[in-house]
Amino acid sequence: MSLDIKYSKTSDNNYLEIKPIGEVDISTSPEFKNKVIELIEKEKIDISINADELEYIDSTGLGVLMGILMKVKEHGLSIQIINLKPNIYKLFDITGLNKVFNIK
Amino acid sequence: MSLDIKYSKTSDNNYLEIKPIGEVDISTSPEFKNKVIELIEKEKIDISINADELEYIDSTGLGVLMGILMKVKEHGLSIQIINLKPNIYKLFDITGLNKVFNIK
Amino acid sequence: MENIKLVIPKKSEYLSTIRLTTSALSSINGYNLDDIDDLKVILSEICIFFINNVKKNEKPFEIEYFIEENKLKIEVCDLNDGEITDVSKEKSEMCILIIESLADNYIVDLKNKKICFEKKCIDIE
Amino acid sequence: MENIKLVIPKKSEYLSTIRLTTSALSSINGYNLDDIDDLKVILSEICIFFINNVKKNEKPFEIEYFIEENKLKIEVCDLNDGEITDVSKEKSEMCILIIESLADNYIVDLKNKKICFEKKCIDIE
């Protein structure tokens, strides 16, 4: 299993929903970072990360999410993360990122 | 993944359908053999092995099927194997068991 | 006590193999899904720690699993030369936080580039 | 060339771990699903061959994977003492038939209890 990235505007057109499918780990997170940053630069719209098919994330992936948060803020935009699985939310909790991100 | 064994009479009451779910390998095939032999002794009815959820079989499992075939013949009964996946049929082909068993 | 050893290239693409092997081993040894997840996470973070803090990558990781009555002990060793002198704070803060939170009795030996931890198995029959 | 080594107890319940590790390794190395299936089958049958023909089980299996440009070479060694004198015909006929049919260039060294084989990778990018 590696990583597949899907994205589309939400029906209300308020968010670009980005859906990582599989693992955002040390080997796939550079690809994830590049794709998301490219989308932010291009669309300049608030970001919603739909994590319902995110099976695994490691500290590298969490670091990349922090980098994405900075990029989003730089453009005066917002980011939310939705549908985190409990085993992945656990890592947000341990690292304190649950307080840094808007998680729904 | 290990092995789960389900069984039930077919609707026409002509067969006992036995369904191995998972892997019939060196570690699970003794359990498979005991269960099937027990069912044959008890029900004295023709056997249909439904292999649509059989994910893996090794030479030990194939050997156990041969033992089951002998037991079935001893009782003047028949045995058929249905829904074999291609990767598993391949092993029946290699070992010539596709000619020994009635495979559908 | 049983013992499994895996020697595998120090490359990020092999971490998924390490995770799969770990989860196969821990599921035959009676761990529940949550514990298996923790084991995979801890082991991955240890490997990431070494990838970020030991300059050389030519030599592999050596991972040893010691399966005891009601715990699993895992030792990860980076076989490359030289000891770890500076830990990259920026990259390793999260690694260490995760390892500390999930592992029981972990021991870091920077000189020998070896990290050891245990995980108790509550569910064993 | 990359090299992976797995040392694992000679017990039937560990064969599923060997299969999972093999499939993880071969999927990162570009094998297709049919080839991965073949690799798992060959490796399992080699282990079954040793379980049926080497009396002792105290020492583990040592499995080495050599990943080359467009083939994978695997060596399985039973580390227990003594050489194989009689091959159990009844139990091993199918094992050998399967290994012979699916493996490329396999070499059986009964004295050292070592079986080696190769599998070509056609799908590599």
Ligand SMILES: Nc1ncnc2c1ncn2[C@@H]1O[C@H](COP(=O)(O)OP(=O)(O)O)[C@@H](O)[C@H]1O
């Ligand atoms: N493994 C990690 N542990 C802790 N913090 C990290 C980790 N990886 C990245 N970070 C933090 O996230 C920020 C952005 O990460 P990243 O995108 O990898 O860095 P950069 O944009 O500098 O290449 C970094 O400045 C760092 O503070």
Ligand SMILES: Nc1ncnc2c1ncn2[C@@H]1O[C@H](COP(=O)(O)OP(=O)(O)O)[C@@H](O)[C@H]1O
């Ligand atoms: N691995 C194998 N390879 C070839 N033949 C086998 C194998 N395992 C079993 N057999 C054959 O199938 C028959 C029944 O197998 P099994 O149920 O394991 O034996 P038994 O009933 O003697 O314990 C055996 O007599 C043997 O000829």
